[in-house]
Amino acid sequence: xxxxxxxxxxxxxxxxxxxxxxxxxxxxxxxxxxxxxxxxxxxxxxxxxxxxxxxxxxxxxxxxxxxxxxxxxxxxxxxxxxxxxxxxxxxxxxxxxxxxxxxxxxxxxxxxxxxxxxxxxxxxxxxxxxxxxxxxxxxxxxxxxxxxxxxxxxxxxxxxxxxxxxxxxxxxxxxxxxxxxxxxxxxxxxxxxxxxxxxxxxxxxxxxxxxxxxxxxxxxxxxxxxxxxxxxxxxxxxxxxxxxx
Numbered sequence: 001x002x003x004x005x006x007x008x009x010x011x012x013x014x015x016x017x018x019x020x021x022x023x024x025x026x027x028x029x030x031x032x033x034x035x036x037x038x039x040x041x042x043x044x045x046x047x048x049x050x051x052x053x054x055x056x057x058x059x060x061x062x063x064x065x066x067x068x069x070x071x072x073x074x075x076x077x078x079x080x081x082x083x084x085x086x087x088x089x090x091x092x093x094x095x096x097x098x099x100x101x102x103x104x105x106x107x108x109x110x111x112x113x114x115x116x117x118x119x120x121x122x123x124x125x126x127x128x129x130x131x132x133x134x135x136x137x138x139x140x141x142x143x144x145x146x147x148x149x150x151x152x153x154x155x156x157x158x159x160x161x162x163x164x165x166x167x168x169x170x171x172x173x174x175x176x177x178x179x180x181x182x183x184x185x186x187x188x189x190x191x192x193x194x195x196x197x198x199x200x201x202x203x204x205x206x207x208x209x210x211x212x213x214x215x216x217x218x219x220x221x222x223x224x225x226x227x228x229x230x231x232x233x234x235x236x237x238x239x240x241x242x243x244x245x
Contacts, residue, residue, distance in 0.1 A: 005063030102194035178216035206234030
């Protein structure tokens with residue numbers, strides 16, 4: 001049954017969980033309006049819309065109903081529009097487990113690693129607005145902005161280096177999901193979208209993109225999302241931080 005109420009996705013353009021929800025809405029054939037919140041004040045805006053404690057995007061409104069967070073949105077969409085299931089019969093519980101893995105530790109890599117790379121290549125921040133390289137004045141601003149973002153996300157060089165060293169194991173985990181038929185099948189599942197949205201971000205980093213070549217992770221990102229292209233070229237991270245090839 002189609003949704004007859006107005007559907008609005010409250011989001012931020014760079015957010016991979018927001019991209020995952022948009023892909024799910026498209027898969028379900030749901031018409032919706034994407035409304036950008038203001039970066040920097042989006043925490044307050046989303047809390048005003050979705051209630052105390054709801055400080056992150058995405059949020060979805062269906063008529064007067066408010067649903068916060070990508071996993072909750074996926075589940076509610078499945079109830080409202082059973083067609084093109086996100087949790088196929090027979091593997092639904094295992095897909096949910098894979099989805100939660102993608103929504104947890106793996107999703108955070110899509111925040112930490114790009115901001116980590118930009119610390120070393122701040123002039124590339126202009127790519128968010130279609131500028132390949134910022135001028136010196138713009139780079140000065142970018143450096144201040146990136147330092148503030150490191151503080152906001154509690155980033156450190158130790159944390160970034162640990163993330164990079166652990167990335168091959170996560171790629172192997174995704175290969176296991178594919179081998180079990182939970183992702184990379186004929187039709188996308190909730191796990192495809194949740195994991196693929198993060199992989200899409202990681203593929204834009206020249207230092208880590210080679211880890212995904214020929215993998216199920218790369219296939220689900222390419223199949224379900226428009227790729228960004230190279231956001232930060234290889235050589236941003238110190239070589240000693242990168243996993244052995």
